[in-house]
Amino acid sequence: MGPDNDLMRLLAPLWAGKNGGSGRLSAVGLIPALTLMAMLGPVCAGLLGTLMPSLGYLPAAGLSTLSFDPFIQLFEWPGLPVAMRLSISTGLLATLLSLGVVTLTLAGWYDTGPFRVLERLLSPLLSVPHAAAAFGLAFLVAPSGWLSRIASPLTGWVRPPDVLILQDEWGLTLTAGMVAKEVPFLLLMALAALGQADARRRMRVAQALGYGRITGWLKTVFPPVYAQIRLPVYVVLAYSMSVVDVAMILGPSTPAPLSVQVVRWMSDPDLSQRLTAAAAALLQGGLVLTALTLWRAGEAVVARLGVLWIARGSRGALDPVLRPLGLALGAMSALAVLAGLAGLAVWSFAGYWAFPEALPQSFDLRSWARHLPGILSTGGTTVLIAVLATGLSLILVIGCLESEFRSGQNLTQRGLWLIYLPLLVPQTAFLPGLQTLLLSLGADRAIWAVVLAHLVFVLPYAFLSLGDPWRAWDRRNSTVAAALGASPRGVLWRVRLPMLLRPILTTAAVAFAVSVGQYLPTLLVGGGRVSTLTTEAVALASGGDRRAIGVYGVSQTLAVLGPFILALAVPAVVWRNRRSLHG
């Protein structure tokens, strides 16, 4: 394994330092190295598999002349400026709006009745797969959609009006769809962070000083919360820019956002178009980096202005307007997903259902009877893979974070940034390279190979969910426990893990959901031998049959819902007598 040795030598300084002093390697100390190895091979192979074709090198297709022609081809495509603009504008707007909705809802309503309702809806919201949510939303808002059907007795429509709502050229429907799906994710991340942000005491002080609810929250709680959810926000930005399935359903097509165009080139029968696809994928990665840089710069500006705003001491004249607005936006984004899911559920039982009827002419179990065998046979595989990937990712993430904590070196930020790369490079361009690596190692088609491939995408999300709550844990707890005679291992098992139970379970649920949702990694690495709910669902969705999409959308949602419910229920039961300990 020549190249791996090279890579290890190259990366040795990243972790050699922390154990150099003590002269011995503990099991925990090895985990960052293991994680790096598990991630670096796939990431490098994936990137190499994109970089080489973008320079014209794809020998299996008989193309092996190195040149910049793929990039020239790409820049000659007349749709490129609009596609790039769409990618950036929908990504930035969706992220800004999602963060705004989450912040306003939390600031105005955290710890109130309406918020607890929203909190309870969080699990079902997170469990709806992106594509199913998009289909549901599309059926809701289309001119021939559910809302229009319900309104038809008033409007008198017998034919749907010819107006452009879906696929609008500014990508607004796409942005709305992304916001509806990303708000629950960010809210979940923010809730996990709140526990370590000392929100209640900060708010008590702010309100004692006469600050309004929202203004006080923005000035005192938002800064430490945002510091913890910064990476999730970056991921939302990167994801909104590179999303393919949602963009295909809701986004414009003349031209489409760049991520969709990459997939089109990738699946072009003319194999030389794969070179253009690779070049476009690199450009897409560059766009994501640019947008992240812009966002980062925006953070600095907002921080400056925020300090001025705090110093001015205004107590919140706008609060009475912002508070209902926050609730309305939060409720709307939740309703969009839930009503869409309800629409899909109705379709899954529908007989003939034409415009402008508000409900199907008849209901039957035909679609369920047709698809149930497939769902049952793939459901077991789906859960098995997700459990394995989730378990592995938890061990690796907790090991890395604990090792970082014990060594005092911020290893995860210095060395492990590489593991976020799979979230930044478009999957279609990244995966063929990963597949080639696994093939050349003879490691594919088996379930464990699919689990490893899932790990590449699950692990970054696990880091995102757990990293900041872990680091924000008050290290004085550890000092106290050590002073009472606990070993580092005892501190981990008896103090830290129990205290962080809620973020850990949340992380597990997110990891599970990410694994269940993987389509391309499962198909490409499994070689079609490993079928999951999602591979079946995506194949059926390509036929556009709303009944089949409904059956599978509902099934996928149910599969993911269980772990989320556990993640909320278990801490509530375990910590019912120690509420303030876990925030």
Next chain:
Amino acid sequence: MPRLSTALPLLAALTAPLPALSDGLDPSDWDSVLEQAQGQTVYWHAWGGSTATNDFIAWIGEQAAKQGVTLEHVKLSDTADAVTRVLNEKQAGRDDDSAVDMIWINGPNFAAMKEADLLFGPFAEQLPNWQYVDTEGKTVQSDFTVPTEGYESPWAMAQVVYMYDTADMEPQPSAEAILKWAQANPGRFTYPQPPDFLGSTFLKQTLIELTDNSDVLSGSADEADYAAVTAPLWEYLDALTPVLWRSGSAYPATGPAQLQLMADNEIDLAISFSPGEASTAIANNQLRDTVRTFVLENGTLGNASYVAIPYNSGSKAGAMVVANTLLSPEAQARAQDPAILGYGTVLSMDKLSPEERETFDALELGIATLTPAELGSAQPEPHPSWMSRVTEDWTRRYGAGQ
């Protein structure tokens, strides 16, 4: 990325061509093929978007099992995923036991795989059931003008028809008539966005309709006066686009998405590449029962669906057994039944026994399906170069937001 210098030779070593493995398989010796096929599992990578097709493939699996072959349908959302798989296997030096044993394929994907030596063959014309195939009357030996040379085996015929709602309109005889109707009924017609397969088919169909000299289309577009031949098409589309659904600022992504628009009564007229699709959709509650089909007076495009076997399949014998099963009169009659699939047969009725012919004759056509006589003879596909240049130009003119 660091270490490109070490990785490059590695990649090159992995992709160096290996001598093709000779597994002693002789397609013309059917007994030994059957023998080798015993116990093999065939992974058939086929588009999985249609419940009707999935059920039909499951039935084929039952037939294959009787011959000792296990068939697994790998449901794809895009045939290109299977092409990618084989390509990556070749790249990684996996020259035997591919994950893909058979692909549902035609047209440009076949041309690309054949060109890149990714296919096993020739085998198709050695299959026992090849004797029934209608080689004179149907284009089953050339795929989009590319000679198949036995590297793929046909299993279904397709021909362009237009689906229309009788509640809203009359059948139209020509492309010009469709334009006139669309101008009188703005917003009620669209087509899948090229380079989607069906959308490109609409462009080709319209080009054949409008051009005076359709012979030139069977040769390469680069050798013809491309601009002059396609000028009437662009003139036509310039007139049509403003009266399309959503004024041409959005298009359905695929054929199924277009069918959904028809089902939602967003449009009244849609192109289809399957004469039986409308009947099957009505039977499945997807379309209203007033939908019917028509063909243009000068005829419409036709082609065949095929199956091909990758060069590195580990179950070539089993795949040939499945391909042969697909050609059996029983399977073909089942595929043609509109209540099941509604695909046209590739067999010649003259070559079948009277009893077998009987099965076909007994089939109900389906409420919206035209008879073979009404369908007429299919027009041949133009050379693939026309499709790629026309869709490229279409994207430049109508699909790039200008």
